[in-house]
Amino acid sequence: MMGKMAEEMQEEEPDSPLKVKLAKLAKQISTFGYIGAIVIAVLYFAYFIVSAGGPSLYFAAGAEQIIKDVVEAVSLAVVIIVCAVPEGLPLMISLVLMQNTSKMLDHNVLVRKAEGIETAGSLNILFSDKTGTITIGNRKATRFYPSAGVDERHFVRACMLSSLSDETPEGKSIVELGRESHLRMRDIDTAVTRMIKFTAETRCSGVDLADGTRIRKGAFDSIRAIAERAGNEFPLETEQRIRTISGNGGTPLVVCENEKILGVIELQDIIKPGIRERFERLRKMGVKTVMVCLLYTSDAADE
Secondary structure, X not given: OHHHHHXXXXXXXXXXXXXXXXXXXXXXXXXXXXXXXXXXXXXXXXXXXXXXXXXXXXXXXXXXXXXXXXXXXXXXXXXXXXXXOXXXXXXXXXXXXXHHHHHHHHOOOOOOOOHHXXXXXXXXXXXXXXXXXXXXXXXXXXXXXXXXXXXXXXXXXXXXXXXXXXXXXXXXXHHHHHHHOOOOHHHOOOOEEEEEOOXXXXXXXXXXXXXXXXXXXXXXXXXXXXXXXXXXXXXXXXXXXXXXXXXXXXXXXXXXXXOEEEEEXXXXXXXXXXXHHHHHHHHHOOOEEEEEOOOOOHHHHHO
């Protein structure tokens, strides 16, 4: 990875939009300076002729005076060109960008391309990921939502059992939330014959109990597929609850027992300290902030 970054940093970078515009402006100013210098030199030389009383009297003054006046007019033109042509403008922009790169490094920000700083200066909308950027990334269970007709205590018990093999902060928070509901693991029959660990393929975890009960907890689409393969319907109320949780920026986990939907666990991310203040400062600077996250939609679920 570091080798790839070093290779990209050594590649010749194209000029940034600002540098291109400044180069165009410098060319226009240079053209105007050259034309202006020539016109002024001609007018200055004409002034000498008029002051002498006309061309005949001026040229009769001798070659020494004429050469002196020509040198003076050309010198004036050179001074105008040197003052008017901004040859150092593109170089100044490069120096400023490099200085800003060093300042960004002081804030632990590695700038791979200098024109990125220039782009950031024109930023008016900031798109930010949620998990791990705005939030700590360790989601926490905040509430249990049993489906219609499901006993809440039975649902909480199933949630805790399904989290036995879940060593993630999310799984531990589910057990902790169950304890707040006055349900202890020692009060639950935990005769487990098999623990199902979460994988990226199944997107669910759970347990198989000694009495044959199968409890699964996971993403909406995974648990829905499990229930529908067994011929069980997915409750509309639960689907609406999932949509509400997702719309509020939370993460829904669906729990089923013996392929029948029991309810939903709501997970919420913990916002990093100082994030609110930073976003408020960006808004005062005129930068609109937009959080990008995956939201549940019924159309996406059907696909």
